Amino acid sequence: MAVFRLTFTKTKRDKLAQVLWILNWISVVTGIILFSLGLFLKVEINKRGELMAERNIQYVPNMLIAVGLIACAINFLGGKICYDCVDTTKFLRWKLIMLPYILCTFFFTFCVLVGALMCYSMHGELEESLNLGLTEAIRFYKDTDTPGRCFLKQTVDMLQIQFKCCGNNGYKDWFQIQWISNRYLDMSQKEVVDRLRSNVQGKYLMDGVPFSCCNINSPRPCIQQQITNNSAHFHYEHQTEELNLWMKGCRQALLEYYTHILQSIGLSVLIAWLFELSVLTGVRYLQTSLENGLRQGDLNSESDGWLLEQSFMETARVNLNIIKSLGKCNQIDTANNGDPNINIPCTSKANYGPDNVPPKEIPEAS
Amino acid sequence: MVVMKMKFPFQKRVKLAQGLWLLSWCATLAGAITFALGCILKTELRRRAEVMDNSDIHVVPNTLMIVGLASLGINYFASKICQDALDAGRFPRWKNMLKPYFAISCFFTVLMLLAVIMSYVMKGNLESSLKVGLRNGIRFYKDTDTPGRCFQKQNIDRLQMEFQCCGNNDFRDWFEVQWISNRYLDFSTKEVKDRIKSNVDGRYLLDGVPFSCCNPSSPRPCIQYQLTNNSAHYNYEYQTEELNIYLRGCREALVNYYMGLMNTIGAGVLSVFLLQGSVLVSLRFLQTSMEAVAGNENTEIETEGYLLEKSVKDTVMEYVGPLMTFFLLTNQVEEGATGAPAGP
Numbered sequence: 001m002a003v004f005r006l007t008f009t010k011t012k013r014d015k016l017a018q019v020l021w022i023l024n025w026i027s028v029v030t031g032i033i034l035f036s037l038g039l040f041l042k043v044e045i046n047k048r049g050e051l052m053a054e055r056n057i058q059y060v061p062n063m064l065i066a067v068g069l070i071a072c073a074i075n076f077l078g079g080k081i082c083y084d085c086v087d088t089t090k091f092l093r094w095k096l097i098m099l100p101y102i103l104c105t106f107f108f109t110f111c112v113l114v115g116a117l118m119c120y121s122m123h124g125e126l127e128e129s130l131n132l133g134l135t136e137a138i139r140f141y142k143d144t145d146t147p148g149r150c151f152l153k154q155t156v157d158m159l160q161i162q163f164k165c166c167g168n169n170g171y172k173d174w175f176q177i178q179w180i181s182n183r184y185l186d187m188s189q190k191e192v193v194d195r196l197r198s199n200v201q202g203k204y205l206m207d208g209v210p211f212s213c214c215n216i217n218s219p220r221p222c223i224q225q226q227i228t229n230n231s232a233h234f235h236y237e238h239q240t241e242e243l244n245l246w247m248k249g250c251r252q253a254l255l256e257y258y259t260h261i262l263q264s265i266g267l268s269v270l271i272a273w274l275f276e277l278s279v280l281t282g283v284r285y286l287q288t289s290l291e292n293g294l295r296q297g298d299l300n301s302e303s304d305g306w307l308l309e310q311s312f313m314e315t316a317r318v319n320l321n322i323i324k325s326l327g328k329c330n331q332i333d334t335a336n337n338g339d340p341n342i343n344i345p346c347t348s349k350a351n352y353g354p355d356n357v358p359p360k361e362i363p364e365a366s
Numbered sequence: 367m368v369v370m371k372m373k374f375p376f377q378k379r380v381k382l383a384q385g386l387w388l389l390s391w392c393a394t395l396a397g398a399i400t401f402a403l404g405c406i407l408k409t410e411l412r413r414r415a416e417v418m419d420n421s422d423i424h425v426v427p428n429t430l431m432i433v434g435l436a437s438l439g440i441n442y443f444a445s446k447i448c449q450d451a452l453d454a455g456r457f458p459r460w461k462n463m464l465k466p467y468f469a470i471s472c473f474f475t476v477l478m479l480l481a482v483i484m485s486y487v488m489k490g491n492l493e494s495s496l497k498v499g500l501r502n503g504i505r506f507y508k509d510t511d512t513p514g515r516c517f518q519k520q521n522i523d524r525l526q527m528e529f530q531c532c533g534n535n536d537f538r539d540w541f542e543v544q545w546i547s548n549r550y551l552d553f554s555t556k557e558v559k560d561r562i563k564s565n566v567d568g569r570y571l572l573d574g575v576p577f578s579c580c581n582p583s584s585p586r587p588c589i590q591y592q593l594t595n596n597s598a599h600y601n602y603e604y605q606t607e608e609l610n611i612y613l614r615g616c617r618e619a620l621v622n623y624y625m626g627l628m629n630t631i632g633a634g635v636l637s638v639f640l641l642q643g644s645v646l647v648s649l650r651f652l653q654t655s656m657e658a659v660a661g662n663e664n665t666e667i668e669t670e671g672y673l674l675e676k677s678v679k680d681t682v683m684e685y686v687g688p689l690m691t692f693f694l695l696t697n698q699v700e701e702g703a704t705g706a707p708a709g710p
Contacts, residue, residue, distance in 0.1 A: 221576060
């Protein structure tokens with residue numbers, strides 16, 4: 001029982017080959033698009049590399065880049081094969097390669113699907129990486145004189161301005177760390193000394209935030225210092241004030257940004273996967289119909305094409321047996337002294353007709 | 367006296383027609399690009415329309431858009447004409463249209479050049495427009511409750527952060543304006559009352575700037591208030607401090623940005639102008655050489671092509687002459703009318 005059997009005339013086969021040639025070239029373009037999407041994702045992740053802790057998030061763009069390149073190569077070869085399938089002599093050249101090619105492409109489409117699913121699964125790792133990275137960045141905000149961390153202040157300020165966010169989870173993260181360097185604190189002033197003494201670890205903590213947390217949409221000039229002190233500012237209530245600073249945390253803002261990119265890329269990869277699968281189906285039909293035509297002896301006549309020759313279970317069983325016997329190919333059967341030509345006795349009963357009566361022995365002529 | 371006479375054998379004519387067809391399609395593309403460049407410039411100017419006092423500068427992108435559209439039409443006809451040029455049967459139908467066609471094409475090509483020149487000439491106009499617009503923007507920064515000016519604060523903040531600038535000429539412009547609204551000033555405190563009394567107009571002026579002037583590249587947290595008071599901040603000297611706030615004025619920043627944009631666009635439009643000019647010159651040569659063939663049975667003879675039949679001065683008089691006589695005639699009629707009553 002062939003799976004999805006279809007009959008192909010010579011003209012139908014030729015048309016199929018031509019259409020598949022065009023579709024393979026479109027698939028090459030799709031492969032290039034996948035490659036560029038992977039490259040774009042890699043660049044976007046590296047742009048904010050300072051704000052992400054070390055985590056395995058590079059594998060997604062690397063996978064996409066590899067998949068894109070392999071898709072280009074496979075579909076380029078597929079295009080050549082389909083182009084040659086119209087001509088009988090050229091097809092014979094490709095005859096032996098076609099089946100392995102189809103198997104390779106089939107496993108490759110699995111890789112494409114895995115790539116698409118990975119885009120959606122990166123979410124958790126990314127969140128953790130951003131959480132740790134942002135905590136570190138905020139902690140080292142003041143260290144503009146330490147080599148290796150000189151530009152962290154600028155990076156965090158530009159991030160908060162660009163993504164309209166403040167702190168890791170919210171603006172209160174800035175209250176828990178010292179973001180003003182000791183170089184700019186006047187240790188001779190009583191106020192500074194008091195504040196340092198009141199903290200267990202000797203850190204200068206305050207309920208203030210950097211200027212980059214200021215919200216542009218606020219109708220009043222930005223209140224950065226003494227944020228939780230309602231009496232320090234005229235007509236101000238920090239519990240209800242929403243427009244003064246950015247309320248969103250930078251982790252959430254960055255996560256939303258990257259999730260949006262990943263979802264778009266994932267969708268594109270899924271569409272590419274469906275397209276590849278349909279091209280593969282067409283190539284399989286072409287291969288089987290051409291091979292059947294060869295078997296019949298006349299390639300110009302009608303022939304059948306199918307996806308699988310027998311049903312799924314049969315094909316799986318046959319292939320498993322082949323794989324099993326591959327393991328046994330080195331073992332020779334030594335029961336008959338190693339001679340494979342000795343007749344194996346027939347174990348089935350002989351059938352002597354409807355009465356099942358063995359023939360009388362013919363007496364020898366005297 | 368013919369201007370630029372050249373001999374055209376048949377093969378050269380054929381090559382000229384083919385080359386011109388290709389060139390005219392390139393010029394059509396270039397015309398579309400000119401239109402797009404005009405649109406881009408107009409969009410960029412409109413984005414900052416709130417800090418510009420007048421829209422005189424918009425004449426540059428408007429001209430570019432008109433010229434771009436016109437050149438699409440001109441070059442489309444040029445390609446059609448050169449397609450018909452080699453066919454002696456079809457060429458005569460263009461005869462009547464060619465003179466006005468060349469006049470219009472020359473006009474629009476010159477207009478293209480004028481647009482580029484204008485973009486340099488109008489720099490002063492742009493600068494004065496920005497000066498007034500920015501001054502108003504800074505003055506109305508605090509009026510976030512006045513309808514029509516609600517978003518002035520937002521616009522100025524965004525402008526200063528995007529262009530990395532502060533104030534009109536520089537950050538001291540903020541010292542001369544009350545940029546904190548009275549709604550947020552506590553009039554019961556002595557400090558506020560003193561400051562308002564010390565000012566002639568009763569305004570709350572201070573040596574501070576909004577947060578959008580802060581420079582993220584500064585190694586220390588931003589100092590916004592008491593900028594000129596060295597003792598108010600530890601280890602701070604405002605005369606030598608360069609990284610704290612943006613030192614550039616927004617007018618200078620915006621003028622530089624727009625001049626840079628117009629320079630780039632101007633370079634592109636100049637090359638389009640040269641391309642368009644070469645299309646028109648080649649078409650003129652093709653037209654004149656084909657006209658000399660007309661009437662001959664043998665279309666493969668060598669002919670002469672020229673740019674202008676008479677000298678430049680004579681051609682100009684030929685076109686402008688009718689206009690001049692029209693004006694002179696009206697003057698003469700008036701003189702005659704005034705002279706008549708004086709007669710018997």
